[in-house]
Amino acid sequence: MNRALRIIFSRYGIIAIILLLVLGVIALAQTREQTPLDGAESGTEGSEGSEGEATSEAFTEDDGFATEGCEGDDCYAGEELPQEAVDRAMDFTEAWLNPDGYGPDGWYDSIVPYLTTENADLMQGVDPVSVPATEVAGEPAADGQKVAVPLDTGTLTLTMTEGSNNWTGSDWLVSAIDWEQS
Structure with a gap:
């Protein structure tokens, strides 16, 4: 038991622990790149891009607020x-x-x-x-x-x-x- 603790708390053991933590954070950050905007998780239509990549079709779906053919200041x-x-x-x-x-x-x-x-x-x-x-x-x-x-x-x-x-x-x-x- 003492020998295991000495290895863990040695400079090599601490470096290994820090390395594992950094790799864990990187792995978590990569899984966070998938957002509901890409449609992969939310199931929206028109999101046929690769995993983690949003398509322009997902952004142009009708949200019910914009009027048809309305652009700029001429909407009203x-x-x-x-x-x-x-x-x-x-x-x-x-x-x-x-x-x-x-x-x-x-x-x-x-x-x-x-x-x-x-x-x-x-x-x-x-x-x-x-x-x-x-x-x-x-x-x-x-x-x-x-x-x-x-x-x-x-x-x-x-x-x-x-x-x-x-x-x-x-x-x-x-x-x-x-x-x-x-």
């Missing part, structure tokens, strides 16, 4: 935004322009009720000094899910979506902000 072009969504976009624009001269925290607090949670996270820490305009210069124009607001130095385009966030109940929210300098 046929739908018109209700006036309340356009009004909400204008309310956001007024707060975004920072007419009260708030600092970063006050400005963020004024715009966050109009934003989706994801967009609010992106706006955290933005300095309102970076807002490139000072006043609205025309009437907003709705096109699909987007509202274009002409400002004194360019056009603010807001993508609107129905939803709720941590600050507002269910309402129209800004899910994307795009600025085009004129």
Whole structure:
């Protein structure tokens, strides 16, 4: 028994134990390469690739959310935004322009009720000094899910979506902000 323990705890025994552990981890990592996306385990159709290799057919199956032939921003072009969504976009624009001269925290607090949670996270820490305009210069124009607001130095385009966030109940929210300098 002492002789076996001496061999195990010698430098060669410890090296052998470490080598076995490394080989075990590598073996486990290789078996983890097979994911449900390759279809081999989940049984999805169109996954005739080799084991552990996902085919493009498995990724293009209809998930029930995309509309047929819909690509890019034209997916909702046929739908018109209700006036309340356009009004909400204008309310956001007024707060975004920072007419009260708030600092970063006050400005963020004024715009966050109009934003989706994801967009609010992106706006955290933005300095309102970076807002490139000072006043609205025309009437907003709705096109699909987007509202274009002409400002004194360019056009603010807001993508609107129905939803709720941590600050507002269910309402129209800004899910994307795009600025085009004129």
